[in-house]
Amino acid sequence: MFLMDLQERNERLFYKLMIDNVEELLPVVYTPTVGEACQKYGSIFRRSQGLYISLKDKGRVLEVLRNWPEKSIQVIVVTDGERILGLGDLGCQGMGIPVGKLALYTALGGVRPSACLPITIDVGTNNEELLNDEFYIGLRQKRATGQEYTELLDEFMVAVKQNYGQKVLVQFEDFANHNAFTLLEKYKATHLVFNDDIQSKTSQEEGLIVSSRKDSIQPFKKLYAHEHEPVKDLLSAIKRPIILALSNPTSKSECTAEQAYSWSQVGRAIFGSGSPFDPVKYNDKLFVPAQANNAYIFPGFGLGVVTSGAIRVKDDMVLAAAEALAEQVTAEHFDKGLIYPPFSSIRKISANIAARVAVKAYDLGLASHLPRPKDLVKYAESCMYSPIYRSYR
Numbered sequence: 001m002f003l004m005d006l007q008e009r010n011e012r013l014f015y016k017l018m019i020d021n022v023e024e025l026l027p028v029v030y031t032p033t034v035g036e037a038c039q040k041y042g043s044i045f046r047r048s049q050g051l052y053i054s055l056k057d058k059g060r061v062l063e064v065l066r067n068w069p070e071k072s073i074q075v076i077v078v079t080d081g082e083r084i085l086g087l088g089d090l091g092c093q094g095m096g097i098p099v100g101k102l103a104l105y106t107a108l109g110g111v112r113p114s115a116c117l118p119i120t121i122d123v124g125t126n127n128e129e130l131l132n133d134e135f136y137i138g139l140r141q142k143r144a145t146g147q148e149y150t151e152l153l154d155e156f157m158v159a160v161k162q163n164y165g166q167k168v169l170v171q172f173e174d175f176a177n178h179n180a181f182t183l184l185e186k187y188k189a190t191h192l193v194f195n196d197d198i199q200s201k202t203s204q205e206e207g208l209i210v211s212s213r214k215d216s217i218q219p220f221k222k223l224y225a226h227e228h229e230p231v232k233d234l235l236s237a238i239k240r241p242i243i244l245a246l247s248n249p250t251s252k253s254e255c256t257a258e259q260a261y262s263w264s265q266v267g268r269a270i271f272g273s274g275s276p277f278d279p280v281k282y283n284d285k286l287f288v289p290a291q292a293n294n295a296y297i298f299p300g301f302g303l304g305v306v307t308s309g310a311i312r313v314k315d316d317m318v319l320a321a322a323e324a325l326a327e328q329v330t331a332e333h334f335d336k337g338l339i340y341p342p343f344s345s346i347r348k349i350s351a352n353i354a355a356r357v358a359v360k361a362y363d364l365g366l367a368s369h370l371p372r373p374k375d376l377v378k379y380a381e382s383c384m385y386s387p388i389y390r391s392y393r
Helices: 002-009 011-020 022-029 033-039 061-065 091-107 146-164 177-187 219-224 257-263 298-308 315-326 331-335 343-363 376-383
Strands: 051-054 075-079 116-122 169-172 242-245 270-273 280-282 285-287
Touching: 002 011, 002 022, 011 022, 011 091, 022 033, 022 091, 022 343, 033 091, 051 061, 061 146, 075 091, 075 146, 091 116, 091 298, 116 146, 146 177, 169 177, 169 298, 177 219, 257 270, 257 280, 298 315, 298 343, 298 376, 315 343, 343 376
Parallel strands: 051 116, 075 116, 075 169, 242 270
Antiparallel strands: 280 285
């Protein structure tokens, strides 16, 4: 609450504080604290930090968008609040996620704060506790589905493009799977959209989904099915102890770092989690758990898309961002048990990710910022918003 008040009162100071203390403040602005903030959003609500579009706005969504004071928007993070982290349906109170993510687009990726717009689509909630909560800020009705839902989202996507042009980046965030895949598939050919929860390198690699399961798995998983005899024994299915306990917030994590290191005998596991865990001392050795956090990716990805003037997002661009991150892990990091570079260098990491994303956009003929800059890393750095204070002495 203090940080959000500071952001409202003195934006430059807020981002200066964030950038200078990123490792300490990331867990406050983002997971795990943002999860608790969303759960309590109604009771801590002071003023709207984003734009709410509800079912009652159907037919005039463009008019609502035009009420937002900033006219030059480059990045929108939008949710309908149905699957907030691992906490489930939080309805309108999911606004904390777009607000927090866009703060990171600026602090970690250097996208101008005035160019960022958090949006929550309010179609109701199936969370009975919220529906009976006197402080709930959203529509008090069950979630709209089917045609009513589809028509509102259609109107929203058309209005976004009409109001901000085809180069506004729309990140779909924390939609339930049954809508997330549908929305991405529906709009990726006509809008600049992505969803960092469901686009990843798995599309190019084989996993544990075998062809014989095709009749029983969800449609979006069928793409990853491959020919292999079913493996019923978990120990036979995994060949090395890499444990990624990714569910957020910390309370929803599949196991703790301490459990991973102790259960894998003498700390053999390589561990990554969605929310941060403290270092663990085991057998007189200190293990530093990795945070497999998408905050490493989306700020730099957004910067690369914006600075290249990309008109579409392709999976290869998301993959380029992931590869750029992987290449910044040094032998020194591996020696310490880290599988990601430290967040203290995140602005440098983001500039390199932005450059790689931009390279891919230019190579695919999707970039509209011409001529192509000679040094894309330096160009990305030059475009980054920096909350600088003048020195008067």
